Amino acid sequence: MLIVVALGGNAFAREGGRVGSPEEQIEQVRLAAGDVADLIEDGFDVIVTHGNGPQAGLLAERVSDYLSLDMIDAATEGWMGYLIANALTNEFRRRGIRRSPVVIVTRVIVNEKDPAFQNPTKFVGPIYDKDTAERLARERGWVFKWDARGGYRRVVPSPEPLGVMEIDVIRLLLREGFVPIAVGGGGVPVIANGDVRGTEAVIDKDLASQVLANALNADYLLILTDVDYVYLNYGRPNQTRLVKVTVSEAEKYYNEGQFPPGSMGPKILAAIRFLRGGGKAAYIGPLGRARDILRGLVGTQVVMYDYFDSKHLL
Amino acid sequence: MLIVVALGGNAFAREGGRVGSPEEQIEQVRLAAGDVADLIEDGFDVIVTHGNGPQAGLLAERVSDYLSLDMIDAATEGWMGYLIANALTNEFRRRGIRRSPVVIVTRVIVNEKDPAFQNPTKFVGPIYDKDTAERLARERGWVFKWDARGGYRRVVPSPEPLGVMEIDVIRLLLREGFVPIAVGGGGVPVIANGDVRGTEAVIDKDLASQVLANALNADYLLILTDVDYVYLNYGRPNQTRLVKVTVSEAEKYYNEGQFPPGSMGPKILAAIRFLRGGGKAAYIGPLGRARDILRGLVGTQVVMYDYFDSKHLL
Numbered sequence: 032m033l034i035v036v037a038l039g040g041n042a043f044a045r046e047g048g049r050v051g052s053p054e055e056q057i058e059q060v061r062l063a064a065g066d067v068a069d070l071i072e073d074g075f076d077v078i079v080t081h082g083n084g085p086q087a088g089l090l091a092e093r094v095s096d097y098l099s100l101d102m103i104d105a106a107t108e109g110w111m112g113y114l115i116a117n118a119l120t121n122e123f124r125r126r127g128i129r130r131s132p133v134v135i136v137t138r139v140i141v142n143e144k145d146p147a148f149q150n151p152t153k154f155v156g157p158i159y160d161k162d163t164a165e166r167l168a169r170e171r172g173w174v175f176k177w178d179a180r181g182g183y184r185r186v187v188p189s190p191e192p193l194g195v196m197e198i199d200v201i202r203l204l205l206r207e208g209f210v211p212i213a214v215g216g217g218g219v220p221v222i223a224n225g226d227v228r229g230t231e232a233v234i235d236k237d238l239a240s241q242v243l244a245n246a247l248n249a250d251y252l253l254i255l256t257d258v259d260y261v262y263l264n265y266g267r268p269n270q271t272r273l274v275k276v277t278v279s280e281a282e283k284y285y286n287e288g289q290f291p292p293g294s295m296g297p298k299i300l301a302a303i304r305f306l307r308g309g310g311k312a313a314y315i316g317p318l319g320r321a322r323d324i325l326r327g328l329v330g331t332q333v334v335m336y337d338y339f340d341s342k343h344l345l
Numbered sequence: 346m347l348i349v350v351a352l353g354g355n356a357f358a359r360e361g362g363r364v365g366s367p368e369e370q371i372e373q374v375r376l377a378a379g380d381v382a383d384l385i386e387d388g389f390d391v392i393v394t395h396g397n398g399p400q401a402g403l404l405a406e407r408v409s410d411y412l413s414l415d416m417i418d419a420a421t422e423g424w425m426g427y428l429i430a431n432a433l434t435n436e437f438r439r440r441g442i443r444r445s446p447v448v449i450v451t452r453v454i455v456n457e458k459d460p461a462f463q464n465p466t467k468f469v470g471p472i473y474d475k476d477t478a479e480r481l482a483r484e485r486g487w488v489f490k491w492d493a494r495g496g497y498r499r500v501v502p503s504p505e506p507l508g509v510m511e512i513d514v515i516r517l518l519l520r521e522g523f524v525p526i527a528v529g530g531g532g533v534p535v536i537a538n539g540d541v542r543g544t545e546a547v548i549d550k551d552l553a554s555q556v557l558a559n560a561l562n563a564d565y566l567l568i569l570t571d572v573d574y575v576y577l578n579y580g581r582p583n584q585t586r587l588v589k590v591t592v593s594e595a596e597k598y599y600n601e602g603q604f605p606p607g608s609m610g611p612k613i614l615a616a617i618r619f620l621r622g623g624g625k626a627a628y629i630g631p632l633g634r635a636r637d638i639l640r641g642l643v644g645t646q647v648v649m650y651d652y653f654d655s656k657h658l659l
Contacts, residue, residue, distance in 0.1 A: 053413040057542075090420075093407040099367040102424050106404075109423025109450050110416050113533055113543075116452070120510075121540045133514045134450035136423050138430070196434075200447045200523060207517055219427055226435045228371075229427075 040082025101229025354396025
C-alpha cells in the first residue's frame with residue numbers, strides 16, 4: 032500500500048510562519064520523521080512531500096536579485112529535503128527500518144496559458160512600503176498587492192500542477208524500496224512547451240502532492256498540518272468539526288466556499304481530486320499523529336463512500 | 346564506459362567569482378550541457394557533479410542566520426542541480442538523446458576527528474571589518490582569518506570526503522540509464538558516527554567527485570574548469586603546460602608544491618587518487634570542450650603509464 036505524506040511548510044517554522052534557527056528546524060523535522068517511520072512499520076510504502084512557504088519567503092526576501100522564484104523553489108527542495116532525509120535516516124536506524132530516504136529535486140509542469148499567470152494571488156516574501164514596492168515593480172516587473180498586515184507584498188501566480196517530470200525516477204525508487212522525498216514546495220514550476228524553462232510562480236504543495244499521488248496510483252494521501260480537524264463554519268459560533276466526509280459532501284462544502292483559498296481550500300481540493308482520480312481515502316490532520324489519523328482518532332477523513340451511511344446504496 | 350564530469354562552480358559565475366543574474370546562470374550552464382551531450386553521443390554513461398563556491402558564498406553572506414553551512418550546501422545542490430537538469434533536458438531533446446537527468450541531493454560522510462576541523466582554511470562569504478568579525482565570532486562561534494583583499498573573512502574546515510550516503514541510489518539510476526547530478530558542491534558534509542548530522546564545513550568538489558567515481562568504478566574523471574591546461578611553474582618565466590603526465594609524475598609535482606591548495610591542488614590530488622583507486626585516466630581542461638579534451642586536443646591528461654615512454658617497462 033502506497034501513501035503520499037505531505038508535510039506543511041509551516042510545520043517547519045515558528046509561530047507566525049517565520050523560519051526558525053538551524054537547531055529549531057532540525058528539531059521540528061523530527062516529529063515528521065516519527066510519522067513516516069510509524070507508517071512504514073505499519074506496512075506502507077511512503078513518499079514524502081513538503082511545503083516551503085516560510086522558507087521560500089525568506090529566500091525571496093534575501094536573494095531575489097540572484098535567484099528567480101523557480102531557482103528559490105529548487106533551493107528549498109535541497110535545503111528542506113536534506114533536513115527531512117537526515118531525520119528519516121536517524122529515525123529509521125533507531126527503529127531498525129532498513130530503508131533509505133532520497134531527495135529528488137522535482138520539476139512540475141504547468142501551462143503557460145494557465146489563467147493564474149494573468150491573476151497572481153499568492154503572497155511571497157516581505158512587506159514593503161509603497162516607494163520600494165513601486166521601484167521593485169519597475170525594476171523587476173514584480174506585481175504587488177496590499178497585504179492586510181499593512182503594506183505591499185509581492186504576489187506571484189499559483190498555476191495548476193499538470194505533471195511531474197521526475198515521475199519515472201520516483202516510480203523506480205519506490206519499486207526498489209527507497210523513501211523518496213519529492214515535489215518539495217510543490218516542485219519547481221516549469222513550462223515544457225518547447226524548451227523546458229522555469230517560471231516565476233509557486234505551485235500549491237497539496238495539489239502537487241495529489242498529482243504525484245494519482246500518477247503513482249497511490250492508495251492514500253495524508254496531509255499533515257497544524258490543525259486537528261477541518262472545520263465547517265470555522266471561527267463562527269456554529270463551527271463544526273469534520274471527522275469523516277464523503278467526497279461528494281466535501282465537494283458541496285468546497286463549492287459553498289467553506290474553506291479559505293490560502294489555507295484549507297487547496298487541501299480539501301487536493302483530497303477531492305485525489306479520490307476522483309482513483310485514490311482510496313485522503314486524510315488531513317496534525318503533524319506527529321499520522322498513525323492516529325489513519326485509525327480515525329483525530330483528523331478529517333475524506334472517503335468515497337461512508338459505510339455507516341446508506342445513502343450511496345440507494 | 347562511465348565518466349564522472351565535474352563542473353567548476355566558477356564556471357557558473359561571472360569573472361571574479363560573483364554569481365550572475367538568473368539569465369546569465371541559465372546561459373552559463375548551457376555550455377556544460379553541450380559537453381555532457383557530446384559524451385553521451387560518444388557512448389559514455391555520465392554522472393555530473395558541480396562546485397558551489399560563489400553560490401554558497403552568496404547564501405552564507407545573506408542567510409547564515411537561518412541556514413547552517415550544511416543546509417546552504419544542500420540548497421545549492423537544489424538550485425544549481427535544477428539549472429543543470431533543465432539545460433540537460435533541453436540539450437538532450439534537441440539532439441534526440443533519450444536520457445533523463447536526475448538531481449540527487451547528496452550527503453557525503455566526513456570524520457569528526459579530521460584535522461581540518463582544528464584548522465579551518467576555506468574562505469566562505471564576504472569580507473567583514475574587525476568589529477563585525479569579532480561580534481560574529483562571539484555570537485556564532487565562527488572563525489575568521491585575514492583575507493589579503495583587506496578584511497576578515499570566515500574560514501571553515503574542508504574535511505576529507507570518505508563516502509557517499511546516496512551511493513546505492515546513484516548506482517541504480519546509472520543502471521537504468523538516467524544521468525545523475527550528484528555531490529553538488531562536494532555534497533553536504535555529514536558526520537555519521539551515531540546519528541547522522543550536518544557539520545559546518547565544505548567538502549572540495551573535486552575530491553568528492555573522485556570518491557564518487559572510485560566508488561562506482563568509473564573509467565574516467567573529467568574536471569572541467571576555466572583553464573586550458575595545468576601548468577608547472579605557473580606564472581613564472583619557465584611556465585610549462587602539462588599535456589600528458591603519468592600519475593607518478595603528477596605525484597612528484599604535487600609533492601613539490603607545484604599546484605596552489607585553493608585551486609589546482611585539489612584537482613591534481615583528485616586525479617592522482619582516482620588513478621591510484623583504479624581509474625583509467627583523469628582529465629583537466631576547459632568547460633565547453635569535453636570532446637576535445639578526451640581526444641587530447643586541449644587539456645591535461647593524467648594517465649597510469651605513458652605508452653610513448655618506455656620507463657614503466659623497465
